[in-house]
Amino acid sequence: MIDFSSPRHRAKFGYLLLAPAVLMMALIIIYPxxxxxxxxxxxxxxxxxxxxxxxxxxENYDWxxxxxxxxxxxxxxxxxVLTVGGISLAIGLATALLVNQKFRGRAxxxxxxxxxxxxxxxxxxxxxxxxxxxxxxxxNWALLKVGLIGAPIQFASNATAxxxxxxxxxxxxxxxxxxxxxxxxxxxxxxxxxxxARVDGANVWQRFLFITLPSLAPVIGVTAVMTTLWVFxxxxxxxxxxxxGPIGSTTTLSILTFEQSFSFFRMGQGAAVxxxxxxxxxxxxxxxxxxxxxxxx
Amino acid sequence: xxxxDFDNVQKSYGEVHAIRDFTLHVEDGDFCVFVGPSGCGKSxxxxxxxxxxxxxxxxxxxxxxxxTELGPGKRDIAMVFQNYALYPHMSxxxxxxxxxxxxxxxxxxxxxxxxxxAETLELTSYLxxxxxxxxxxxxxxxxLGRAIVREPSAFLMDEPLSNxxxxxxxxxxxxxxNLQKRLGVTTIYVTHDQVEALTMASKIVVMRGGVIQQIxxxxxxxxxxxNIFVAGFIGSPGMNFxxxxxxxxNGRAQTRFGEQVVPLSVSPDRLPRGEAIFGIRPEHLxxxxxxxxxxxxxxxxxxxxxxxxxxxxxPEGQAIxxxxxxxxxxxxxxxxxxxxxxxxxDRRYSDGEHVRVALPEGKVHVFDPETQKALS
Ligand SMILES: Nc1ncnc2c1ncn2[C@@H]1O[C@H](COP(=O)(O)OP(=O)(O)O)[C@@H](O)[C@H]1O
Ligand SMILES: [Mg+2]
Numbered sequence: 001m002i003d004f005s006s007p008r009h010r011a012k013f014g015y016l017l018l019a020p021a022v023l024m025m026a027l028i029i030i031y032p033x034x035x036x037x038x039x040x041x042x043x044x045x046x047x048x049x050x051x052x053x054x055x056x057x058x059e060n061y062d063w064x065x066x067x068x069x070x071x072x073x074x075x076x077x078x079x080x081v082l083t084v085g086g087i088s089l090a091i092g093l094a095t096a097l098l099v100n101q102k103f104r105g106r107a108x109x110x111x112x113x114x115x116x117x118x119x120x121x122x123x124x125x126x127x128x129x130x131x132x133x134x135x136x137x138x139x140n141w142a143l144l145k146v147g148l149i150g151a152p153i154q155f156a157s158n159a160t161a162x163x164x165x166x167x168x169x170x171x172x173x174x175x176x177x178x179x180x181x182x183x184x185x186x187x188x189x190x191x192x193x194x195x196x197a198r199v200d201g202a203n204v205w206q207r208f209l210f211i212t213l214p215s216l217a218p219v220i221g222v223t224a225v226m227t228t229l230w231v232f233x234x235x236x237x238x239x240x241x242x243x244x245g246p247i248g249s250t251t252t253l254s255i256l257t258f259e260q261s262f263s264f265f266r267m268g269q270g271a272a273v274x275x276x277x278x279x280x281x282x283x284x285x286x287x288x289x290x291x292x293x294x295x296x297x
Numbered sequence: 298x299x300x301x302d303f304d305n306v307q308k309s310y311g312e313v314h315a316i317r318d319f320t321l322h323v324e325d326g327d328f329c330v331f332v333g334p335s336g337c338g339k340s341x342x343x344x345x346x347x348x349x350x351x352x353x354x355x356x357x358x359x360x361x362x363x364x365t366e367l368g369p370g371k372r373d374i375a376m377v378f379q380n381y382a383l384y385p386h387m388s389x390x391x392x393x394x395x396x397x398x399x400x401x402x403x404x405x406x407x408x409x410x411x412x413x414x415a416e417t418l419e420l421t422s423y424l425x426x427x428x429x430x431x432x433x434x435x436x437x438x439x440x441l442g443r444a445i446v447r448e449p450s451a452f453l454m455d456e457p458l459s460n461x462x463x464x465x466x467x468x469x470x471x472x473x474x475n476l477q478k479r480l481g482v483t484t485i486y487v488t489h490d491q492v493e494a495l496t497m498a499s500k501i502v503v504m505r506g507g508v509i510q511q512i513x514x515x516x517x518x519x520x521x522x523x524n525i526f527v528a529g530f531i532g533s534p535g536m537n538f539x540x541x542x543x544x545x546x547n548g549r550a551q552t553r554f555g556e557q558v559v560p561l562s563v564s565p566d567r568l569p570r571g572e573a574i575f576g577i578r579p580e581h582l583x584x585x586x587x588x589x590x591x592x593x594x595x596x597x598x599x600x601x602x603x604x605x606x607x608x609x610x611x612p613e614g615q616a617i618x619x620x621x622x623x624x625x626x627x628x629x630x631x632x633x634x635x636x637x638x639x640x641x642x643d644r645r646y647s648d649g650e651h652v653r654v655a656l657p658e659g660k661v662h663v664f665d666p667e668t669q670k671a672l673s
Contacts, residue, residue, distance in 0.1 A: 192382035193382050193384065195344075197395075198349065198370060201369075
């Protein structure tokens with residue numbers, strides 16, 4: 001009989017306890033990934049698990065590198081990641097700095113900053129789709145009233161407008177999480193650091209630059225990764241708002257994956273896009289997490 | 298180099314009066330220690346001097362210049378914090394040089410001065426490390442380095458030794474004193490530890506509840522405490538107190554301690570009628586005489602080798618039960634019915650032993666039972 005409480009055998013007991021969880025993870029994470037890799041290597045239109053297998057081929061990847069659609073989706077995704085990531089970080093940091101100050105009604109302000117995060121994605125998008133509507137939308141109405149524009153912006157048919165509308169809703173939905181995480185980061189900076197810097201003669205801007213930013217760097221890194229992956233992954237906002245159009249201007253890699261698989265029923269090609277997206281995401285997270293984690297420690 | 302003046306400074310946080318009527322003059326080059334129990338407002342006073350907290354009223358001057366309205370960066374002071382407050386993402390070199398960099402000094406000059414400061418504090422081989430990679434004592438020295446490199450007109454230190462272990466604390470204590478002597482920079486040092494205060498200071502400010510109790514040199518505070526609080530706070534262990542009658546015999550005042558008649562050096566007309574509070578330091582008690590004094594039975598005997606702390610009950614009816622509140626509960630070993638004697642000899646004492654305790658003439662302090670002030 002093995003005594004699992006002895007220091008010698010404690011690790012074994014740990015593995016034993018972990019085993020079911022690891023198996024579950026393997027089933028629900030690893031299996032689908034392997035499945036998509038498998039499908040991406042077959043020339044299939046509608047894949048059926050357990051059906052007849054096609055022979056393995058690189059045809060789908062060949063299509064990928066040659067097709068304009070794939071490179072367009074890469075380009076759209078990159079633009080969107082940079083726009084949404086950059087602006088969310090900026091707004092998130094600004095709001096976090098704001099609600100980290102002591103002032104009356106701070107609790108309320110914090111609630112407001114966090115609010116968009118609590119609204120379900122589809123609900124938020126539907127509300128925005130309605131507000132951005134070119135004939136009935138409140139946004140166009142307001143812009144017209146103020147006189148900033150002469151004619152309603154066609155969010156559905158103007159490629160640039162559609163892209164920025166999607167970005168806008170993503171930022172609106174995404175910055176609260178950034179803000180909450182950065183606020184937690186800000187609160188972990190000891191007050192004495194700022195006092196020391198003030199005695200050392202640092203002004204507000206220098207304290208931000210030399211104390212706040214370096215201390216926040218790891219949190220910023222993690223947040224940037226999360227936002228990036230979120231934009232890569234997001235489907236609901238784009239699909240509800242624009243369905244990837246007009247003329248592919250908001251077709252990101254995940255929209256393309258969906259389109260190929262379920263609109264055009266070319267599951268092999270869809271899976272290939274999905275696999276490539278996965279690889280890109282893995283590299284980005286590795287690079288960002290590694291860099292920011294190293295910059296402090 | 299500068300004098301420091303607090304002129305009737307007040308500080309309140311809403312309802313809480315953290316500092317009241319704080320008036321103090323510190324000479325150029327003084328090592329001034331603020332000491333008092335936790336929460337008495339030492340840090341608050343120091344932060345107001347640093348410019349990190351606003352005063353509610355009154356004014357503060359450094360080197361004759363009124364700095365009440367200036368920010369911390371413009372007061373030409375350097376501060377050492379309790380937790381050192383080193384910048385974790387900067388090397389030791391950048392930590393020390395940060396203040397100079399913020400003042401726009403050129404790189405070569407900063408480097409030269411940082412290296413000189415590092416030399417003084419024996420930090421040269423650690424200059425390129427991050428603070429995390431240093432021991433507590435080394436971090437403490439980096440914090441000191443950050444202060445001395447700027448050559449400010451005053452050093453402010455808030456309990457800089459409290460995170461060090463006992464041995465390192467004693468060692469660093471003398472290093473700081475030597476450094477201060479050598480540089481001659483006016484220093485304000487905050488601590489709750491009266492031993493630190495006595496050993497380091499040229500001037501001690503004893504505080505309690507936001508009010509200054511007494512200002513003086515270590516010797517003055519020890520020999521002539523201004524009130525019961527200071528008498529009980531200063532010294533290790535602090536002064537013993539007992540209640541006794543005031544009697545006049547042949548024009549001289551005297552009191553009684555158990556069986557012993559104790560002559561007082563205070564003139565009779567300054568003493569209250571009836572009763573007074575008397576104090577005697579543990580090291581002044583005479584133990585083990587054949588005659589004289591009063592017999593007591595020893596309680597606890599704490600032995601530190603040749604030095605011993607003897608506990609014995611206060612004579613019947615002479616304990617002061619309201620005293621706990623006055624001296625505070627800092628000293629856990631002390632309660633109002635026990636007195637302590639500190640002896641250094643080769644005799645062995647055992648629990649329950651009967652010995653005679655005598656109060657030598659001229660060593661007894663007298664306090665007014667109403668105001669608790671010393672009478673002399
Ligand atoms: N920011 C603050 N707000 C309210 N009360 C405070 C604040 N800072 C200190 N105090 C109060 O002022 C008193 C003195 O505090 P402090 O100066 O830190 O004492 P210490 O002598 O231990 O350094 C304490 O009673 C404390 O509760
Ligand atoms: Mg304090």
